[in-house]
Amino acid sequence: MYGKGIAKGLAMTAKHLFRKPVTVQFPEETRPIPARARTNLLWFDERCTGCSTCAQACPDGCILVQTAPNPDGTLEKVRYEIDFRLCMYCGLCAEACPYEAIQVGGRLDDAVYVFDNMYRDKHALTVFARDYLANNHWTYPNGMKAPFGNDRAEAVTKTE
Amino acid sequence: MVIEHEYETVDLNINMGPVHPATHGVFRAVLAVDGELVVDVDPVIGYMHRGGEKLSENLDYRQGIGIQDRTDYLSQMNSEQAYVMAAEKLAGIEPPPRAEWIRVLCAELNRCASHFMFLGAYGQDIGTFGTAFSYAMRERERVMDLFEELTGERMMYSYFRVGGVAWDLPAGFERKVKTLLRHVLQGVNDFEGLLSQNEVFLARTRDIGVLTGEQALDYGLTGPMLRASGVDWDLRRDEPYSVYPQLKFTVPLGQNGDCWDRYNMRIQEIKESVKLVEQCLEMLPAGPIMPDKMPRMLRLPVGEIYVRTENPRGEYGIYLVSKGGNKPYRLKMRSPCFCNLSALREMCIGEYLSDAVAIIGALDLVMGEVDR
DSSP, rough: TTTTTHHHHHHHHHTTTTSSSOOOOOOOOOOOOTTTTOOOOEEEETOOSSHHHHHHHHSOOEEEEEEEOOSOOEEEEOOOOOOEOOOOOOOHHHHHHOOOEEEEEOOOOOOSSGGGEEEOOOOOOOHHHHHHHHHTTBOOTOBOOOOOOOOHHHHHHHHH | OOOOOOOOOOOOEEEOOSTTTTTSOOOOOEEEEEEEEEEEEEEETTTTOOOHHHHTTTOTTTTHHHHHHHHHOOHHHHHHHHHHHHHHHHHHOOOOHHHHHHHHHHHHHHHHHHHHHHHHHHHHTTTOTHHHHHHHHHHHHHHHHHHHHHHSSOOOOOOOOETTSOOOOTTHHHHHHHHHHHHHHHHHHHHHIIIITTTHHHHHHHSOOOOOOHHHHHHHEEEETHHHHTTOOOOHHSSSTGGGGGOOOOOOSSSOSSSHHHHHHHHHHHHHHHHHHHHHHHHHOSSSSSSSSSSSOOOOOOOEEEEEEEEEEEEEEEEEEEESSSSSSEEEEEEEEHHHGHHHHHTTTBBBBBHHHHHHTTTTHHHHHHOO
């Protein structure tokens, strides 16, 4: 009988009337993001030593590290910049960092109107990082506690 | 071909341009038509050339995995597997068994996701105005959500590493995969009910773009395109790699070599992939996922190697030339869609203009792979 296939197709679409829709009504609902999700990069100034292993690991060459020696032997990070226009969120920098100073877990709703503002220097990165810590009980994404969590740190976030 | 007319006619060149909803990417086909009959096809590619092979020469063997993801952006795990296998074979590194089984599980799930993308896009080309596409995307989103739990990303996974995989399976993963497989099978049944026996679909795809088995072999087709023409060749069974020798599966074959057979191949392949994933879940051993003594920066010995895997689109090959050091000297990617595209002229000449759309859709083109 001609038309049997079309009737079967219509029956299939009719069955969908009685199935629960899978749509997530954004922005009222948000899709749950798993714990391992590779979202934005967070750079923690207090943990970074300026070794630039992250810059060597990056496939795109997004990370710029410029250091100067301190009198006590450590390195002063003169410039630490991440070019988020190029970053492809592969997470290789976070895998490479021996001190877990750069980690994935930041928020992805950081869109800007001017494209060049996606090139973030160390001050902009620190604002993001402190913002994250303030909203997450001063715990790093990898579970460790930040050495702040007191009034001084919160005052720093408010003034920046 | 020359058609005799009793009156003067002029051949028309229609540009099915790079920006077109039915060309699956930036693909330009200049069709010379006589009335509505296609007389000649001139495919123009290269709009998506990003220099992937040259870029890979500057990236070491862990950074280069990102390039493989983005070359064929619908079957990432399979492409990563070819690259990682090439480096491992050259270096003589044996991945541990658990890593091999996890790789095959991910590759087969990715095959399901890629074929769902084809089904949705093909249904939309034929004219189902989004019904087929939304059914396909629903199942594909489930697979991508599962991969997000496993690897962290929904599409560009960067999960495989030379020697194994990057992270182990999270807790509760097996249960989630079993739920997913149920949904995948239901999705395939939806498609079979919606499209496979639909008279309109059959009228648009039966006996369109017929290629005999011999012609398919002459043009160098691989994958579902070749099997639709009746040639029984599947790299997973005939030149097995990884743990495929221990898995049982059948390889679907087509009879006519037309577009309906190519569509049907992919439907049957999804069902076979589900069986493969179930077997992987049962036989997954415990153990480490990377070998014990992996160097921090991998340096390969001097040599060259060609490794091929069965991508959802055909045979994906990686030809790696290493002159020592931590970066490849030359990396060539043999992409299946580029070789499948060579048969476009043979298939399209003599068909009508609307059938050309169906034929281009059945090729399952991914322009990222054609142009690299």
